[in-house]
Amino acid sequence: MTLAALIPAWSRRACSVALLLVVLIAWPLHAWGAEVLQVRSSSLLQIGDRNRNYTVQLACLEVDPADEQAATEWLKKALPRRRRVNFRPEGVLEGTLLARVTPLGEDQDLSLELADAGLARFTCSAA
Template identity: 55%
Template sequence: MRSWLVSALLAVVLLLGSASAQAAEVLQVRSGTLLQVGDHNRTYTVELACVAIPEGGDQAAADWLRQTLPRRTKVNLRPVGNDGGTLVARVQRLGGTDASASADLATGLVSA
């Protein structure tokens, strides 16, 4: 039953990522790699894919994410899997005016 729930969650997130009118919004940056995002009445914990924060760097990474993704920023989620019920996804900020805003956040975080 648990795999059914994860599959359903991934399907919902895929649908939301493809519909700009129903984009997910950042509710909270929980750490250097974890976000709390929501769409209407649901919330999801999302881990940034392909990022490993060095020991002692979590606070700096979280600060960068908070600056880059203020509360209610719309994001596109591209799921790559799950880790113990947490969605692992590539996250892309929507609606930015510069080229870096449209890049995968993991790439920006590594650069910063």
């Protein structure tokens, strides 16, 4: 006797419908990810996700004041308005969320990319 024969047909249909509902509900959530609303400085972003806005400071990043303008311009090019991002909170500093920010579809976070571009110093020991 097979496993399919042991499970009643109505139970298999109910499981299929439940799985379909989970997929239909969860799938659009990926498209509703956080997006960049504004680049405020070389390490400060305004990020929103549907109904909340966050002020996010890039974690593990130290920008020399001499490189502030160039780093801000680089960040504005890398993160145009409405660009979707993932952010992983690292902590809070004076009411500002510290987070590692990665544009959707990319592998490396922005703190590392700014450091690789020579516009900042990456201060965390592990990537």
